[in-house]
Amino acid sequence: MRDPIGHAKSAPSRNVFETLLRRYARTSYAVVVLLLYLLAATALGAALAPALALTHLLFGWASRLPSIPAWLLRGFAVALAWFVFGMALLVVVAAYNKVLPTRVKPYKGGYYTLDAVPWFLHNGLFYLVRFTFMPFVTLTPYGVWFLKAMGMTIGRHAFINTEYISDPSLITVGDDAVIGGSVRIFAHYGGGGNLVVAPVVVGHRATLGLACCVMGDVIIGDDAVILPESVVLPGSRVGAGETWGGVPARPIAKGEMDAFKKVIRGEI
Incomplete structure (x- = not known):
């Protein structure tokens, strides 16, 4: 069943x-x-x-x-x-x-x-x-030490600016990755009476924007960007260098992102 x-x-x-x-x-x-x-x-x-x-x-x-x-x-x-x-x-x-x-x-x-x-x-x-x-x-170094002591894999020079973490032993953060303020990362989710526990991987030099949410069973590739306040659903596979955003998060093409930037800067 x-x-x-x-x-x-x-x-x-x-x-x-x-x-x-x-x-x-x-x-x-x-x-x-x-x-x-x-x-x-x-x-x-x-x-x-x-x-x-x-x-x-x-x-x-x-x-x-x-x-x-x-x-x-x-x-x-x-x-x-x-x-x-x-x-x-x-x-x-x-x-x-x-x-x-x-x-x-x-x-x-x-x-x-x-x-x-x-x-x-x-x-x-x-x-x-x-x-x-x-x-x-x-x-602080004490926070990084504690996360590692709880089983979280953290690469060299990774920047983790959030305490909203669950399941640290199933989370991997690559070298030079940036986890922004109030980002929520948890390696589990539930539904239909089931608990699903699955790893989260954040690649090298990836950036997770302010207050975005990354759920279990997510892989974020090297150099990828998750825009602020976005929700990355279970099973998502963010390719290397891609930019994702929205609720739920989806890939955003370079042309679309450039258009957003022009609007923000008042160029359009």
Whole structure:
């Protein structure tokens, strides 16, 4: 049986555990989410420990100072603790991702299967950083290190100016590529009751314009350009040197692009 978007349904259950997982999908999902919250709490707690230790130390110093310097030191302690927590969280989450079963593979099938667990866990861990500290390290060496530690392949001198990323272990960015601000890249999509996990490849020297969206199962060739706010749908293959734009994104011929530029410049 095939769903409306043409992707095969899940394979038969391989064991009793997976049969129960599918039969009691909502209950299983609720339990897994609670377990993920528990795991997240341990990661956040480990990252908070050095921040709390620093705060305790500086608050102790502040207690021996006059009122105004004491409050200044306490304020500095809290602010500094935030950055210590964030940097520690990068390391903790990367370590969790390495030791836990987070090896995401291309997949087509139902959400409630054992094959979907690594994808769920990998993104759950990544989002701990994405929704807390990632904006503070985007465009820095620490952000690049973290993305690589989470499995993302990043070429030499690539410029990544976005934290709106999912499935980093299935994303490849080539040398000298430019990922513009607020670009959304995720190596998955869903439809017809299916989850589809498929890699995204951005070629050497390719440019993804401001706030464009690149979905799973997309290959963008070397020197290609995706115009701002465009949506590159699953299965798209952007050829080397091509320019794509629009919703959904489509190839734009050089003559058409030159005409756009003349309009923008007021030459027409």
